[in-house]
Each structure stands twice: as structure tokens, then as C-alpha cells.
Amino acid sequence: MHKYIMVLKQYWQNIFVYRVSFVLWRFRQFLSSLMALTIWTVIFTNQEIAFGYQQKQMVSYVFLVTVLYNIISTTSLNDLTGEVYSGKLSTKLVKPMNIFLALGFQDLADKLLNIGFVIVESIILFFIFKPSFIFPSLGQGLIFLVWVILATLIAFMINLLFGSIGFWSRDSWGPRFLYYMILDFTAGKLYPLDILPPVIQKAIYFTPFPYMSYVQIQLFLGRLKQDQILPITLSMITWTIGLIFISRKIWHKGLKNYTAMGQ
């Protein structure tokens, strides 16, 4: 375990070499959250209820999704395609470590760092917009925690798949850009998905994206019925297992294809 802790520390050290870049990155996330919360506050200025939500419910939703999305989403693997294509991956492969665990700890380091900043940003946003929410029961809290862990795994596996593109091509930014565009609108980051027309909602539920923030916040706010919890849990488990299987399969296929010259 010690060596994986070292991976975690090394990631932090690398980030702090370019600490201004990291702070600017967090500032951009903060601006995005500020915009979403402002817009929703303005929408409710002249009316109590819109889209089936009261103002407090909507502000709480956007506030919570802002926090959670920052925790679940993964950016630490964004450079993986380049590492694989350029052959830099070799330095990781020759080390006596499980590559998936090493990447997992790298992702954990990124999340812990982001969480630190998210807490500070959330305190500022909390005092500006004053969201109100009732904390869920212990049982629901545990389900929430399990769903967050599953969502984190789903996000990690999807990013691993994008990283695997590097075994065949250096260019993963096209599919990655498309993924982020779709994710922005289908994970419930800017608005809850139940304000969308039913046809679009149904289509979105065929993807893993609503399980990457939206359902967790709906559970937290008590907007899910008891009979919805089991199907959602099963869907999330299916997506997680499916993505683990697919990403491992593709990674191993890619490794057989992998050559790293001149490193």
C-alpha cells in the first residue's frame, strides 16, 4: 500500500509545481457554479414555483450538484491518452504496481485536492445563496454514499476507456469533448433532468450519465420514491460492472498492441 500512497503524494507534488494553473482551474469551476446559482435565483424572483420546484428546492439542488459533480468527475486521466501514445506509459508499466490501482490512487489524489477547494467554494456560495436542505435519514445517507462510490467508478472507467484510445491513436480530444458536452447536459449539472421533456428524459436514462450526479441529489433532497431506489441501484451496478469489464478488455487488447520506442 505504501507505494500507492507515494503515487498519491507524487501527484500532489506535480500539481503544486503548476499551482497557479490549478487555482485558475478551480476559479473556473467556481464561476460556473456561481452562474448556475445566479440564473436559477433570478428565474424564481417573480414566482414561487417553476418546473415543479420551489425556489429553495432548486437552489439546494444546484448547490448540491455543484459540490457532487466536482467530486465525481475525473480530470486526472485526461493526459492518459498522450502518455500511452507517446510511450510514457512504459515508466508506469515497469514498476511493480498494479496499473489500475496506481491510476486509481492518482484519481483519488485529484479528488482529495479538489474536495479541499470545493469545501471553501461551497462555504462562499452557501453564504451568498443560502440554500436550505434537510439531511436524509441514516439509511438513505448510506445509499447516497454507495451511489456516489458507484458514480465515481463509472466516471473513472469511462475516462480509462478514453485513455485506452492512446493505444491506437493520439487524438482522444474529439470523443472526450463530445463526452463532456453530453455529460454537462445529461448529468443534471446545470438543471435537474426532470424539467426536460419526457422523451429526452427517457433517452438520457439509457446512458450512465444521470447516475453521475442527478439521482444522488434527487435522493438527498427526498424527491425519489422508495420503489425507485432498487432499480436505480441495479442500473448503477450493471453500468459499473459492464464498464469495468469493457475497459479492462480494451486496455488488455491495447497492451498487446503497445510498442514504446525511444523511451
Add this chain to the structure above:
Amino acid sequence: MKRFFTYLKIWKLNASNTLQEFFVNRYTHILFYLGKVIRLGMSLLFLYLIKDQISQFSDYSPDQVIIFFLTYQFIDLFAQVIFRGVYLFRARIIRGNFDFMLLRPINPLFQALTDHPDINDALFIIPTTILSIYIATTLNIQVTLASLLMYLLLVFNAMMIATSLHISILAMGILTKDIEGLIWIYRDVMRLARFPVTVYLEPLRFALFFIIPVGLMITVPAEVLLNLTPAYSIWITIATGITSVWISLKLWKWSLKKYTSASS
């Protein structure tokens, strides 16, 4: 005039080179294009859902809010088409390739700003502008010929401000060797102007008008088009446009004197 045509020819050559690069990575660009279509589609869907649910958005009607968004869409996209080269500037500074730009008998600022036009956005801006004009004609808004002409003048002024911001970012790149954070901050601040920036709280609102003046670039022109009283006068807006270009050019010249080749 001869000088203008020379530079136009150079720009065409650069655009032609970028177009060839575009076709080499055509499948990636199709995905980028698709992503942009989805982003625009979902943003418009959101605005129409708001229109369906509420009658007033701060001091504006939902139809007027759509005009703010369409103005943002055009100005942001147009700046991307022209100034995409700015995103590549950091690599040029770090690798020392900027030296080659300085050696050529062509203005280095012109090269750094425009040598890599965004073909993807150029292809995207044509249908989206047609779509925007069509959407605008379906909205319940009050537009006169005078307000339209003034709007076009202010959009031109917004381009001047966008140019000055990109020049300033290049200058900061020379001084700090790191511009990626700044350019993306600019893009994110621009995104705040998808909605009228008068809705934001102080001191953010002031910053959006006078520090990174996206309010003067997008909110004021849209307000003028809609025959609303603009948040700041047209003269302040135009004066800011002219002053910002002047300051950014001074900054650029000063930063060039500080330039030391990073590599060779």
C-alpha cells in the same frame, strides 16, 4: 492598401494550411462539431423551457434573454474563428518557435493572433448565424432599423474588445510563459454573458463590465438592439473598445521588449 492585400494573402495561406490539418483529423473534427451542435441545441432547449415556464427574467422577457444568448453565441464564435492561434502561443514561447515569427517580415502580433483560424468554428458559425437570425425573427421583440444599425456597430466594437483581450493574453504569455489558464478564464467569463450580466451580484457585475468587459461586448449591444436602456451608455462602450485596443497594443510592445527566447 497593398499592405492589406499582402496580409490578406498571408491569412489565406494560413487558413489553407489549417484546412489541410482539419482534413487530416476529419473524424475528430466531426466529433467536435457534433459536441458543439449538442451544446447549442441543449442551451436553446433550456432557454425555451424557461420561456415556457416564466414570464419575466429579472428586467427582461424570456424572448429578450434569447437575444442575449444569440449575441453571445455569435461574438464568442467569431472570436474563436479568428483568434484560435492564441491557444497555441504558449507552446511557441516555450519551444522558442516565436523567434521565427519575429524574424519574418510580417507583423509578429498578426501572426500570433491569426495564424491558426478555427476551421471547425468557421463551419459552425455559418448555420448557427442563419439559425440565430431565424430565431430572432420568431421572437416577440421590438427592433428598429436604427437599433439594428447601432447593434451592428456595437458588435464591431465587441470584436475590438475581444481583439484587445486576446492581445493582452498574448502579452501575458510572453511575460509569464503561461497563458492557458488566462485564455480559459476569458472563455468562462464570456459564458457568464450568455445571460444579461446585469443579473449578477456586485462586485462581479462591475468586473464583468470594466475588468473583463464582456457586459459591454454582449449585454449592451443586445440591450440596444432591443431598444432597452443600456446598462452603460453607448459612448462609454465605444470608448472602452478604443481604449482597450490602445492599452493592449502598448502592453504587447512592452512585453516584446521583455521577451527572451526560451529555446532554440
